[in-house]
Amino acid sequence: MPRLTVPKEELxxxxxxxxxxxxxxxxxxxxxxxxxxxTVINSPACCWSVVQGVWPRAALKVPVxxxxxxxTGAVSSGxxxxxxxxxxxxxxxxxxxxxxxxxxxxxxxxSGAIDRRTDFxxxxxxxxxxxxxxxxxxxxxxLYAWTNTTPGGKxxxxxxxxxxxxxxxxxxxxxxxxxxxxxxxxxxxxxxVKKAKTIRGTKFIHALSSCPPGWKIPSSKSVExxxxxxxxxxxxxYEYENGAYMLxxxxxxxxxxxxxxxxxxxxxxxxxxxxxxxxxxxxDYAALxxxxxxxxxxx
Amino acid sequence: xxDLMTGxxxxxxxxxxxxxxxxxxxxxTPQTSISEKLAEMVANGEMNAKYxxxxxxxxxxxxxxGASYIGARTFTATSSQGLALMHEMLxxxxxxxxxxxxxxxxxxxxxxxxxxxxxxxxxxxxxxGWMQLFCENNQETxxxxxxxxxxxxxxxxxxxxxxxxxxxxxxxxxxxxDVPAIEEIDFYLxxxxxxxxxxxxxxxxYGSLVMPDWAMEFRxxxxxxxxxxxxxxxxxxxxxxxAFGRDYSSLVELYxxxxxxxxxxxxxxxxxxxxxxxxxxxxxxxKVGVAKLRTFRPFPTEELLRLGERVRTIGxxxxxxxxxxxxxxxxxxxxxxxxxxxxxxxxxYIGGLGGxxxxxxxxxxxxxxxxxxxxxxxxxxxxxxVALKDGSWRWF
Amino acid sequence: xxxxxxxxxxxxxLQTTESVRTGTWRTFxxxxxxxxxxxxxTCWKFCPDVSIELREEGDYPKVDYDHCKGCGICxxxxxxxxxxxxxxxxxx
Numbered sequence: 001m002p003r004l005t006v007p008k009e010e011l012x013x014x015x016x017x018x019x020x021x022x023x024x025x026x027x028x029x030x031x032x033x034x035x036x037x038x039t040v041i042n043s044p045a046c047c048w049s050v051v052q053g054v055w056p057r058a059a060l061k062v063p064v065x066x067x068x069x070x071x072t073g074a075v076s077s078g079x080x081x082x083x084x085x086x087x088x089x090x091x092x093x094x095x096x097x098x099x100x101x102x103x104x105x106x107x108x109x110x111s112g113a114i115d116r117r118t119d120f121x122x123x124x125x126x127x128x129x130x131x132x133x134x135x136x137x138x139x140x141x142x143l144y145a146w147t148n149t150t151p152g153g154k155x156x157x158x159x160x161x162x163x164x165x166x167x168x169x170x171x172x173x174x175x176x177x178x179x180x181x182x183x184x185x186x187x188x189x190x191x192x193v194k195k196a197k198t199i200r201g202t203k204f205i206h207a208l209s210s211c212p213p214g215w216k217i218p219s220s221k222s223v224e225x226x227x228x229x230x231x232x233x234x235x236x237x238y239e240y241e242n243g244a245y246m247l248x249x250x251x252x253x254x255x256x257x258x259x260x261x262x263x264x265x266x267x268x269x270x271x272x273x274x275x276x277x278x279x280x281x282x283x284d285y286a287a288l289x290x291x292x293x294x295x296x297x298x299x
Numbered sequence: 300x301x302d303l304m305t306g307x308x309x310x311x312x313x314x315x316x317x318x319x320x321x322x323x324x325x326x327x328t329p330q331t332s333i334s335e336k337l338a339e340m341v342a343n344g345e346m347n348a349k350y351x352x353x354x355x356x357x358x359x360x361x362x363x364x365g366a367s368y369i370g371a372r373t374f375t376a377t378s379s380q381g382l383a384l385m386h387e388m389l390x391x392x393x394x395x396x397x398x399x400x401x402x403x404x405x406x407x408x409x410x411x412x413x414x415x416x417x418x419x420x421x422x423x424x425x426x427x428g429w430m431q432l433f434c435e436n437n438q439e440t441x442x443x444x445x446x447x448x449x450x451x452x453x454x455x456x457x458x459x460x461x462x463x464x465x466x467x468x469x470x471x472x473x474x475x476x477d478v479p480a481i482e483e484i485d486f487y488l489x490x491x492x493x494x495x496x497x498x499x500x501x502x503x504x505y506g507s508l509v510m511p512d513w514a515m516e517f518r519x520x521x522x523x524x525x526x527x528x529x530x531x532x533x534x535x536x537x538x539x540x541x542a543f544g545r546d547y548s549s550l551v552e553l554y555x556x557x558x559x560x561x562x563x564x565x566x567x568x569x570x571x572x573x574x575x576x577x578x579x580x581x582x583x584x585x586k587v588g589v590a591k592l593r594t595f596r597p598f599p600t601e602e603l604l605r606l607g608e609r610v611r612t613i614g615x616x617x618x619x620x621x622x623x624x625x626x627x628x629x630x631x632x633x634x635x636x637x638x639x640x641x642x643x644x645x646x647x648y649i650g651g652l653g654g655x656x657x658x659x660x661x662x663x664x665x666x667x668x669x670x671x672x673x674x675x676x677x678x679x680x681x682x683x684x685v686a687l688k689d690g691s692w693r694w695f
Numbered sequence: 696x697x698x699x700x701x702x703x704x705x706x707x708x709l710q711t712t713e714s715v716r717t718g719t720w721r722t723f724x725x726x727x728x729x730x731x732x733x734x735x736x737t738c739w740k741f742c743p744d745v746s747i748e749l750r751e752e753g754d755y756p757k758v759d760y761d762h763c764k765g766c767g768i769c770x771x772x773x774x775x776x777x778x779x780x781x782x783x784x785x786x787x
Contacts, residue, residue, distance in 0.1 A: 002736045002752055014745045014762040015715035021766035026743040040497055042365055050508060057715065058504035058708035063497040065368050066506025068387055071361030074353060078321065078362030081349035082369035085320040091499075109361070112354030186740060212766075220767025220780070223741050396705040457704060495705055504708040516699035517706055523699075 005187050007033040016059035018051040021219025023210035023226060024125045025051060026183045028060070028096070031123060031207075034193035037062055039092045040079055044106065045069040046098035047132045048125075072097045073109030077118040092197055093120035099140035100130040103164045114173045114202045121196045121203045124166070127211035135214045139164040142234075143280070144273050146265040147214075158268070162280060167206055171240060176201025178240035180248075182208040184227035188237060188248055199241070208235045216264020228259040233285040234277075238292065245291040256281050304476050306437045306469035310376060310402040310462075311336035312476075313444035315346045316484045317400075320371040320491075323351045323359035325381060328414045329466040330404040333376040348374075356381035360388035360399070367397035368505055370496040372448065375399070378466060379406035379420045386424065392459045393428030393521065395506065396495065398451035399459040400444060405567070405618075406466040407653045415654020416466035418567065418618040421595075422627040428521055430460040430528055431596040433566040437474040438545070440464045443593075445488060446539055446547060450531045452491050456524050465568040467654065479543055487542050529597045550599035551606065555581065556588030561612040561669035564603075564632055566592045569616060569657050576662030587666045592628060600635040607636045607643045612673040614665055616685075618651040625649060625682035644678055650685030661686055717744065721765035723780040729755045731777035738769035738778060 011032035018025035024047055032039070042065040043049065049066060052059045067075045072095040080093050095113075097106055102124040110122060129147045130136040137147040143162040146152060150159045167178050177199045181189040189207070196203035210226045212219040229235035233252035238245055256278045260266040269277075304312070310333050314322065322341070324334035340346040349371075353359045356377050363373040377385065382403055392399050407413040408420050421431060430451065434440045440462065447460040464470055497505070509517060529550060536547030554574050556562050565573045570591040580587045590606055590613075592599065607613065613636070617626020624630050629647030636643050648665050651657045665685065672678050696702065703709070727738070732755050739747040739756055746763040747756045770778040 015712035020764035055507035074358030075365035078365030082366035082371035
């Protein structure tokens, strides 16, 4: 066997219906390597409802329960309660949802599940818009991005606010563990998901999931653009546990312009807009680093 | 064992006797005391169930669908706005063939805010694929929930069921209820053991995306299951009678219909009032009967046709309105009796909405109206609203 | 499956998607130059379609052309630029 840096086992089948270069499919492949076969996934309406394929075929080699758009948190609580009722302890419950289905329509159920301290891992694969329905703006669409419902036009109707700070919203709600992960850093992703499995309570994983059709990038650049997000500080990799923040990789070395200009959805950005994005990213990154320093964790 | 309890206490008791494993609970008047009683029983160890305090009714149904896929017996309860909020997930539970049992304490939908009983909430869910049964009294609330698990979990059925008790009239009124011992229920109701549940040796996707080429056939299979449920309810009723003495062996309970000139179809607690009115009419020599519709889904077409062959003038009392031809039950009864249309007259009465009491006197007026139709052979109006403040003296 | 009688009771899956030949989606195909390949298996790691085959120690990675969608991530990520994307209709 060649020396591999991530587990060998594949729990995603070939022949799934993901777009060529889909970040979310690479993400699922990596997460499942960390999760293993004793996993029950429940997943709402999202790209992955379609990526799994058409009946009678399915692309994941673990049990998957489909559910309606808004209830991933609730279904996860139900699955865990039933496993507890049956005395089954060695199964990981995973909620697998897109950004819209988490921070917008799914927020209530997720907040409820966290409030109930449901023992499960919630993985939000963030492709930064409602992609399954054809690229519409969601709470996770970044500032100034083009989508089909923020199409610019004469009135400059781009996304006017930044992403919902979902990790910061869920920490006071009571998550036991939070982490940001990216397809560009698979070893880091696998380590964090494996760690999440060992912790009791609700674990929230925010995964950056590049989307060639939605971000208007060539499919071959899918991983590279995700890497740029971290290298520009737009998507820093960190963990949260028990009040402590830990920076996973301090690699903020590039200006945001390099990330923004690599994607068609940002090509309309003026220098002033780019400067604004840079200002916010610098501010947020400094704040994050301060939190990490204060808690005594090392990067 | 004979006890005195409210309908809600009876519903909670039934969940305990059924050895429910996962409960999802969210409060809404007039269901709330079911959720509270269950919390008390779980906290005291009287029930060995997992109690999920969900943050909405939509999440309640979603959580139970997940739990049911693991193979747990599930229970929740709701009313009105909560039932309406669950609407999407009711379709999901039925389509996913998850045998969830849920007492619905019927209550009017807003606006305006109105916490009292009417059936528009449950009638709004009649196309979801759920079985729907109406209770006349608290004994029926207890018994039908137990029977519902047996029918719902039958491997040929696997459909969810809602057991409807009228808000406040049943939910909050104390009545005599004979409660079987849990050991006796264990003989009647076996543990939930579904063929279709999460399995790690054969991991599957539950739900899937089905194209137009096969989606209709899945829906057809659900329709066939609802048809089969008619027979299963009768069988469960006969077995219940053998075990506990109370007779639920028909989908429609006929009261004094054997030689009746007219019959009134009623569902829910109002059936009890109608029976008293029928007795009063009988004392005056009028030959009237009450046909209590216990199962609304599955719809008892065959039993109603048999009634229609004997009784040629039939009234239907609805505690709902469909914004088309009268109330929900009226429309479906007329539809079922269409083969006898040239011989049978069906009239609809709408009343009791928003918790308005329907009195024995009003039922007697309905019977008189039906008898007049039977005598004259003609009907001036197909549908009338009962006790409506419309300035007409007839109905006051 | 011919009629409704042949269906399972509810809509659960019966097989994996492996029989779906997504290779037909391709416009470009990756060609691995074994002279430049160092067998680091970075291409295997980053393939979203599980279409680079893991082989024995010492073997070169092999593309599963029945399933490869030609996204080009492997070519973009290969540290020694050992993979080139070649247009399908130029290979006959």
